Amino acid sequence: MEQIKQHKFLLPEKNNKLPVWLTQNDNYNPCRDRDHFIDKTLLALTGKLTLLKNQPAMATDSFFSASFKLICTIVLILLISLSHRLMFPLIVLAVFLTYLACLDSRRISSILKPVSAAMFFSLCIVLPAFISGQQNTLMLPLKVFLTTMSAAFLAQRTAFSALTKALGGLHVPGLFIMVLDLTLKYIILLGNTAADLLIALRLRSIGKNDRKYKSMGSIMGMVFLKANEYSIDTHNAMLCRCFTGDYHVSQKHRLESRYFIYMAIILTMIVVFLYAEEYL
Amino acid sequence: MNTLVELSSVSYKYDNIIALENISLTIKEGELILLTGPNGCGKSTLFKLLNGLVFPSSGKYFFAGQEITPKLLKDNLSAKKFHQQIGYVFQNPDLQLFNPTVYDEIAFGPRQMQFDEDKIRERTDSLLCFLHIEHLRDRVPYHLSGGEKKKVSIAAVLALNPDIIMMDEPLNGLDKKARKWVENFIIDFSAAGKTMLIASHEEEIFTMQNRRTVQLDENHQLVL
Ligand SMILES: Nc1ncnc2c1ncn2[C@@H]1O[C@H](COP(=O)(O)OP(=O)(O)O)[C@@H](O)[C@H]1O
Numbered sequence: 001m002e003q004i005k006q007h008k009f010l011l012p013e014k015n016n017k018l019p020v021w022l023t024q025n026d027n028y029n030p031c032r033d034r035d036h037f038i039d040k041t042l043l044a045l046t047g048k049l050t051l052l053k054n055q056p057a058m059a060t061d062s063f064f065s066a067s068f069k070l071i072c073t074i075v076l077i078l079l080i081s082l083s084h085r086l087m088f089p090l091i092v093l094a095v096f097l098t099y100l101a102c103l104d105s106r107r108i109s110s111i112l113k114p115v116s117a118a119m120f121f122s123l124c125i126v127l128p129a130f131i132s133g134q135q136n137t138l139m140l141p142l143k144v145f146l147t148t149m150s151a152a153f154l155a156q157r158t159a160f161s162a163l164t165k166a167l168g169g170l171h172v173p174g175l176f177i178m179v180l181d182l183t184l185k186y187i188i189l190l191g192n193t194a195a196d197l198l199i200a201l202r203l204r205s206i207g208k209n210d211r212k213y214k215s216m217g218s219i220m221g222m223v224f225l226k227a228n229e230y231s232i233d234t235h236n237a238m239l240c241r242c243f244t245g246d247y248h249v250s251q252k253h254r255l256e257s258r259y260f261i262y263m264a265i266i267l268t269m270i271v272v273f274l275y276a277e278e279y280l
Numbered sequence: 281m282n283t284l285v286e287l288s289s290v291s292y293k294y295d296n297i298i299a300l301e302n303i304s305l306t307i308k309e310g311e312l313i314l315l316t317g318p319n320g321c322g323k324s325t326l327f328k329l330l331n332g333l334v335f336p337s338s339g340k341y342f343f344a345g346q347e348i349t350p351k352l353l354k355d356n357l358s359a360k361k362f363h364q365q366i367g368y369v370f371q372n373p374d375l376q377l378f379n380p381t382v383y384d385e386i387a388f389g390p391r392q393m394q395f396d397e398d399k400i401r402e403r404t405d406s407l408l409c410f411l412h413i414e415h416l417r418d419r420v421p422y423h424l425s426g427g428e429k430k431k432v433s434i435a436a437v438l439a440l441n442p443d444i445i446m447m448d449e450p451l452n453g454l455d456k457k458a459r460k461w462v463e464n465f466i467i468d469f470s471a472a473g474k475t476m477l478i479a480s481h482e483e484e485i486f487t488m489q490n491r492r493t494v495q496l497d498e499n500h501q502l503v504l
């Protein structure tokens with residue numbers, strides 16, 4: 001019995017020598033194979049990951065706090081969707097375009113890409129109505145354009161962590177915020193795992209692999225298992241730090257003079273809206 | 281000196297895989313214990329058990345005189361009290377760090393203990409200063425380097441002000457400088473009278489005078 005257990009850990013002596021084929025060269029000539037599939041997946045994955053990773057560090061030091069930007073965006077989206085006349089969206093459009101013109105080209109493209117996709121989609125939806133003579137249906141794509149653009153501005157100017165913290169300020173339950181934070185962490189951790197596995201697959205795909213989709217399947221499965229493992233361990237880590245199910249976030253606010261400026265900006269927005277809609 | 285941890289003939293199985301077999305161990309306050317043994321001998325499992333994350337398949341575990349059972353930890357208050365007393369530094373910091381910023385990471389424990397925000401800030405800032413990581417305050421933990429992550433996870437655990445600190449393979453994956461730092465941290469902390477339990481398969485690294493070595497063997501038993 002004792003002997004058997006010992007053997008589990010010590011390889012038998014004669015196996016310690018390198019096999020002969022390992023000491024010689026293989027002279028291997030690879031045949032052509034299309035790596036496009038792996039490359040494309042790899043590129044897409046790592047591209048998205050670097051986008052997430054290169055998020056600006058916490059933007060709390062800037063004059064406008066994340067909570068303000070969040071509230072401002074919500075109010076603005078609300079006003080845009082409530083407007084019946086063309087006037088208010090046009091004013092917002094003018095302001096946005098001016099702002100956009102001040103940004104550098106990389107920022108502009110990263111904002112305009114998703115926004116124009118959303119607008120194109122909504123345009124397709126209303127096109128039949130427009131062709132059959134409903135003139136004012138074009139408001140919808142414009143509104144979609146503006147609302148997605150304001151969301152894109154928010155995402156551009158504020159770190160994700162600052163945004164979730166801002167939600168805490170708006171009395172969104174702490175557990176919900178934690179789920180959001182953890183989700184981002186997992187996306188990055190699992191994304192890294194997946195990227196590593198893909199690279200490993202790429203490095204070992206030196207011959208012809210006809211079952212690339214199967215390899216992809218195994219990678220997804222592996223990532224899934226990892227996700228399970230991570231979640232159990234992270235839960236343990238939380239338990240060890242006195243987490244018992246009720247999450248306490250910091251919610252402390254001091255009245256600062258800049259809050260009056262925030263108020264003024266939001267009020268101005270509302271007044272402009274009321275004026276443009278001819279309520280005033 | 282008071283007894284902090286007492287294990288009496290504890291065994292643990294993962295389904296059918298034996299991970300710990302008939303372990304009896306006592307840890308007194310102020311001791312520095314080095315837990316060694318080859319890979320897979322059950323060090324990490326022992327840590328999980330000591331932290332109440334798994335429970336003995338047979339045998340009993342007492343912490344500060346109280347038996348740790350699933351029933352006891354079901355109760356929120358006793359669970360919080362128990363976990364506050366043990367600082368567990370994971371082998372893999374990626375799994376231990378789950379907050380959006382380093383500051384929040386360190387403040388997490390004190391927040392769960394429902395300190396007021398001023399006290400939390402004081403604790404967090406003094407830890408950032410003590411570990412020389414003030415510059416990481418607003419960074420995202422999972423983007424840090426290995427050594428930085430280790431420091432942050434140590435800080436996060438110290439914020440609980442635990443009675444005993446348990447570190448699982450604290451030197452794994454660290455470069456020379458970070459290893460030296462961790463070693464010195466252990467020496468300083470133990471010299472300050474804190475109880476520590478360090479698991480490592482590199483026993484020759486930890487040469488502190490006052491340490492006691494406890495060894496697990498391949499059969500998941502203690503070597504006497
Ligand atoms: N989640 C698990 N499920 C099944 N077996 C496990 C699990 N975790 C560890 N083991 C097994 O338990 C034994 C002890 O593992 P572990 O405590 O991680 O050892 P160490 O930390 O000393 O390297 C090993 O044989 C390992 O394969």
Ligand SMILES: [Mg+2]
Pocket residue numbers: 323324325371448449
């Ligand atoms: Mg281990």
